[in-house]
Amino acid sequence: MPTPEKTSFSRIVAAGRDLLEAGGQQGLTMQNVAERVGVRAPSLYKHVGNRAALLAAVAEATVDDLVARLESTDGSIEGLARGYRQFAQAWPEGFRLMFSAGAPPEALARVAAPVLHASRQLVGERDALEAARLVTAWAAGFIKMELAGAFRLGGDVDRAFEYGLVGIRRALAGDH
Amino acid sequence: MPTPEKTSFSRIVAAGRDLLEAGGQQGLTMQNVAERVGVRAPSLYKHVGNRAALLAAVAEATVDDLVARLESTDGSIEGLARGYRQFAQAWPEGFRLMFSAGAPPEALARVAAPVLHASRQLVGERDALEAARLVTAWAAGFIKMELAGAFRLGGDVDRAFEYGLVGIRRALAGDH
DNA sequence: CCATCGTAGCTAATTATGTTAGCTATCGAC
DNA sequence: GTCGATAGCTAACATAATTAGCTACGATGG
Numbered sequence: 001m002p003t004p005e006k007t008s009f010s011r012i013v014a015a016g017r018d019l020l021e022a023g024g025q026q027g028l029t030m031q032n033v034a035e036r037v038g039v040r041a042p043s044l045y046k047h048v049g050n051r052a053a054l055l056a057a058v059a060e061a062t063v064d065d066l067v068a069r070l071e072s073t074d075g076s077i078e079g080l081a082r083g084y085r086q087f088a089q090a091w092p093e094g095f096r097l098m099f100s101a102g103a104p105p106e107a108l109a110r111v112a113a114p115v116l117h118a119s120r121q122l123v124g125e126r127d128a129l130e131a132a133r134l135v136t137a138w139a140a141g142f143i144k145m146e147l148a149g150a151f152r153l154g155g156d157v158d159r160a161f162e163y164g165l166v167g168i169r170r171a172l173a174g175d176h
Numbered sequence: 177m178p179t180p181e182k183t184s185f186s187r188i189v190a191a192g193r194d195l196l197e198a199g200g201q202q203g204l205t206m207q208n209v210a211e212r213v214g215v216r217a218p219s220l221y222k223h224v225g226n227r228a229a230l231l232a233a234v235a236e237a238t239v240d241d242l243v244a245r246l247e248s249t250d251g252s253i254e255g256l257a258r259g260y261r262q263f264a265q266a267w268p269e270g271f272r273l274m275f276s277a278g279a280p281p282e283a284l285a286r287v288a289a290p291v292l293h294a295s296r297q298l299v300g301e302r303d304a305l306e307a308a309r310l311v312t313a314w315a316a317g318f319i320k321m322e323l324a325g326a327f328r329l330g331g332d333v334d335r336a337f338e339y340g341l342v343g344i345r346r347a348l349a350g351d352h
Numbered sequence: 353c354c355a356t357c358g359t360a361g362c363t364a365a366t367t368a369t370g371t372t373a374g375c376t377a378t379c380g381a382c
Numbered sequence: 383g384t385c386g387a388t389a390g391c392t393a394a395c396a397t398a399a400t401t402a403g404c405t406a407c408g409a410t411g412g
Contacts, residue, residue, distance in 0.1 A: 031397085109329060134344075221371075
């Protein structure tokens, strides 16, 4: 190595995640990241390519965490859905980024795997993909609406989530 | 009025919508909007406040169109969901904006109304709000994943949508 | 032990964009 | 016909991303 490295790719990504949660995508500027890791902004380009690549890396790191969170559940539809939601509440900006920014498709596939597995158990091989898409769409949609503040019309959001979960199970129950 | 107006709020919003669909949020710059309506960028501020306000106005106009589209359906869960999806495919960027940008909560409520009505018919007053949230979350989630290209793992997306629709109806059927 | 080479970081500069300040010209009201 | 309000304009500024080119340091090979 030349001049001793004052930072590294992984530190930069970590700083990016912090800033993202603290100030949204707007707060994640190259300047802010640089300041946080202790270099000047142009030096980041020795490690990162550009801001879009950094966002993608942040998204991918977030996916990794989400996958770990899902793997720590009991693998049931309910467990996965609740884990999904808890993760989104803990890392709301990262969760948003996963879908908006160019998260590598490969990464999204990793998130899908546990849901696909659970669906296969429930409805069999033939409809597993469609069932997984039903579950994932509902969970992702619910959570994003919750994060977007679209549930301001009163009612208990937790209750709505559990109600939906019961409905989703019923949707898949009488199937195969 | 002073100096004859060369543009107007509604023209600016219309230009914003065009640019949004053509080039995403990135393509919607004040410069581009100004050029399209035939003035210089700073003149836009005589009509619009700032870019965020313009995005909000574009979002609201999009909501208006969506509501009109939904009101032209038969009002069933299936009709609403398909209308929702068709609208999103016709105006993908506007659809995305509706949730991401600061769409006025009042506007989102207007979209919710037809779904709420259909849900009430199906499950009764007590659970109508929860049921509507189930339907809306699934549809919005499905469509956003479709737009995000999250369905690259093979399978027929249309079939998955119809499968989901059957499931959602079953979820609400055995309820009340 | 020294010469060399590759590279992380730096400063300076460029570009793009949003936004503000201040001027001007024109239209409607009196 | 004069006057006031204001849409649009040019010029300027702030912030951000990014590029160009330099520098210094440390690993490596003689």
